[in-house]
Amino acid sequence: MTIHRDDLADKFGMWLFIFTELLLFGMLFVVYAVYRSMHPEAFRIAGEELDVALGTINTVILLISSATVAMSITAIQKGDKKRCLQLLSITLLIAVIFMVNKYFEWGAKFEYGFYPGSDALAELGHGTILFFGLYFFMTGIHALHILIGIGLFIYVMLQVKKNKIHQTDYIWLENTGLYWHLVDLIWIFLFPLFYLIH
Amino acid sequence: MSEEKTHMVPYSTQIAALLALLVLTGLSVAITQLEFGGYNTLAAMLLAGAKAVIVLAWYMHLKYEKQLFPVMVAAVFVIFLLVLFVTFFDYSYR
Numbered sequence: 670m671t672i673h674r675d676d677l678a679d680k681f682g683m684w685l686f687i688f689t690e691l692l693l694f695g696m697l698f699v700v701y702a703v704y705r706s707m708h709p710e711a712f713r714i715a716g717e718e719l720d721v722a723l724g725t726i727n728t729v730i731l732l733i734s735s736a737t738v739a740m741s742i743t744a745i746q747k748g749d750k751k752r753c754l755q756l757l758s759i760t761l762l763i764a765v766i767f768m769v770n771k772y773f774e775w776g777a778k779f780e781y782g783f784y785p786g787s788d789a790l791a792e793l794g795h796g797t798i799l800f801f802g803l804y805f806f807m808t809g810i811h812a813l814h815i816l817i818g819i820g821l822f823i824y825v826m827l828q829v830k831k832n833k834i835h836q837t838d839y840i841w842l843e844n845t846g847l848y849w850h851l852v853d854l855i856w857i858f859l860f861p862l863f864y865l866i867h
Numbered sequence: 868m869s870e871e872k873t874h875m876v877p878y879s880t881q882i883a884a885l886l887a888l889l890v891l892t893g894l895s896v897a898i899t900q901l902e903f904g905g906y907n908t909l910a911a912m913l914l915a916g917a918k919a920v921i922v923l924a925w926y927m928h929l930k931y932e933k934q935l936f937p938v939m940v941a942a943v944f945v946i947f948l949l950v951l952f953v954t955f956f957d958y959s960y961r
Binding site: 676677680684688691692695696698699702703706707721725728729732733735736739740742743746747846847850851853854857858860861862865866867 | 873875876877878881882884885888889892895896899902903907908911912914915918919922923925926927932933936939940943946947950951954955958
């Protein structure tokens with residue numbers, strides 16, 4: 670007897686989850702749009718406080734990690750387990766580097782006295798408080814997704830190693846890839862809206 | 868076993884997509900130095916939109932999936948735009 674499998678349904682379920690995520694972040698972008706339209710000048714000045722170089726580095730490495738996870742799926746389809754694991758290791762490493770960068774970035778803000786509810790922010794007025802509130806909340810939820818991604822990649826790599834994920838059964842890898850691309854997709858919009866305000 | 872034959876995206880396509888994404892990222896950083904008289908945000912969003920399309924079509928395989936998938940993604944985007952519109956309509960006329 671063969672175990673029933675329905676990869677299309679698995680993928681469909683993953684996409685439904687992705688839609689809830691898109692709407693979660695989408696509504697936060699709506700909040701951002703309203704507050705920015707109310708405080709355009711404060712948002713512009715506050716945006717200049719963010720580290721463009723660090724933001725750009727994180728954007729670039731996250732895009733590279735999206736490419737490596739997409740390529741790992743091609744590798745498993747070809748039955749190339751070694752290449753697949755190599756590509757997933759690079760992805761995992763990049764996810765960790767992203768979090769390290771985030772640590773330094775947030776750390777610098779905290780040192781400066783900028784954190785949710787801080788006195789330094791309270792003195793700077795409504796617009797600045799709203800900007801940094803959204804900055805910490807949105808990049809924070811995004812970073813939480815990166816952490817979950819790290820856990821998923823470790824799990825998937827172990828499954829590949831144990832041949833539980835292989836050439837003809839790799840839906841776990843494919844859905845993890847979809848999740849990771851979603852995390853990348855959200856960052857694609859977070860980056861210009863927070864770091865590149867003109 | 869699922870009877871669907873899955874599509875294999877060659878490495879070269881994925882590298883090409885990555886290069887396009889990196890070029891668009893470079894562009895969006897570069898245009899912050901320029902003055903477009905208020906159109907900077909629009910330009911940044913158009914570039915981000917182009918990047919999103921590349922990720923969705925090639926990395927998330929929407930280009931190769933059944934048509935239902937891209938249609939659903941488009942529907943979610945329309946819902947987002949509607950909420951954005953209604954929210955601004957509310958804020959502009961209260």
